[in-house]
Amino acid sequence: MSTLEVAPEEAHDAHGHDHDHPEFLAHHFDTPEQQFDSGKLGIWLFLVTEILFFSGMFCAYAIFRMLRPEVFEGCSQFLNTKLGAINTGVLLFSSLTMAWAVRCAQVEQHKGLTAMLAATLSCAMIFLGVKAIEYSHKWGMGLLPAGLYFYDPANPHPPDQPNFLLFLCLPVALLLLGVVVWLVVSILQGNEFQTKVAAPLSVVCLCFFVGVGLGMILESGESEGHGAEHHAAAGVGEHADHVAESDSHAGETHDGETHDVDHAVAEAESDAVDLVELDQDVAVLERLASDSTNSGLQSELNALKRQAEVAGSSVVTSPSEIEGPIEQVDDNVMTKRKAGVFFSIYYCMTGVHAIHIIGGIIFLTWLLVRSVRNDFNAQYFGPVDYVGLYWHLVDLIWIYLFPLLYLIR
Secondary structure, eight states: OOSSOOOHHHHBOTTOOBTTSOTTSOTTOSSHHHHHHHHHHHHHHHHHHHHHHHHHHHHHHHHHHHHOHHHHHHHGGGSOHHHHHHHHHHHHHHHHHHHHHHHHHHTTOHHHHHHHHHHHHHHHHHHHHHHHHHHHHHHHHTOOOGGGOOOOTTSSSOTTOOOHHHHHHHHHHHHHHHHHHHHHHHHHHTOHHHHHHHHHHHHHHHHHHHHHHHHHHHHHHHHHHHHHHHHHHHHHHHHHHHHHHHHHHHHHTSTTOTTHHHHHHHHHHHHHHHHHHHHHHHHHHHHHTTSTTOHHHHHHHHHHHHHHHHHHHEEEEETTEEEEEGGGSOOOOOSTTTHHHHHHHHHHHHHHHHHHHHHHHHHHHHHHHHHHTTOOOSSOOHHHHHHHHHHHHHHHHHHHHHIIIIIOO
């Protein structure tokens, strides 16, 4: 029941609508407080389903990390911590501007509300711009999900890969062009409302390329760091070669040891010949051991087979010592079966989060248009508060993703 006392014939028109309800109050609510509380309950129920949705991916992350900790340790080296930290700071600042926007809506500061919504949108676009750099760098290296993984440690930067950054930036560039054209047309036509909407949106679209530029600067610095590491490794190899060469020269002065390298090559070729002859000997033994009376040959053949089985499944450090099964020895994790699964989880978690960022941008743009139209007041600010709760959850999820994927080694 409404708290306002009105006559029945004045309270409703021919269609049963209550004339005393404010324009922003839906017909099935009696008071603005009831409408706000109902909307608040609805958004909290929606956020619970979002938490359940992301919890499944967090469980997959925890299980795989428990089973393959060495894969996470190796693959996390390819994640740029600086880019992740920048995006964390941007999202934290966007939570501040979003909370400030809710306050502006409550006190009917319409210009402040528009400015805070535009600032939140700008932070979201910077986040996507930095993420575009991060994704395009990994795609160019072949660090993709398991089904598409093609990373080659011998050639980490294939020159014939398409420009993934152009593919990611082209839609936003077209959107920016359209908004700028809309702004120019609105100014020429003298449409004040459309000008007030298009002006902040053009700045928002431009912030995406600010994020791209920031990401390129940080990513180039990280690439130079990796290049320095490779150069240092090469320097160690050159130093080892120099030491070997010095040893070779030293050997020339002692008993004619100048042909050590040739001798080693000759030994390697001799070993290869011996392997071929060994295979032939095994074939001969198999034919001779087919006779049941040759028990000695059968025992020798079984010993050779056992030796091959042990060598194929274990690491043998000496004729009398077996280090352990191959599965227990560190090996290359940059394979489709291992690193591919890691990057599948990485793209799933960060990609779904990016989709939620894009959804938040759509909602924030809708609020920006309504803010310019002065739709919100002290009694009706629910939509701003609801979108703010959603945005805070998106930021909170990234607060968990950043340390789990980028920091924990």
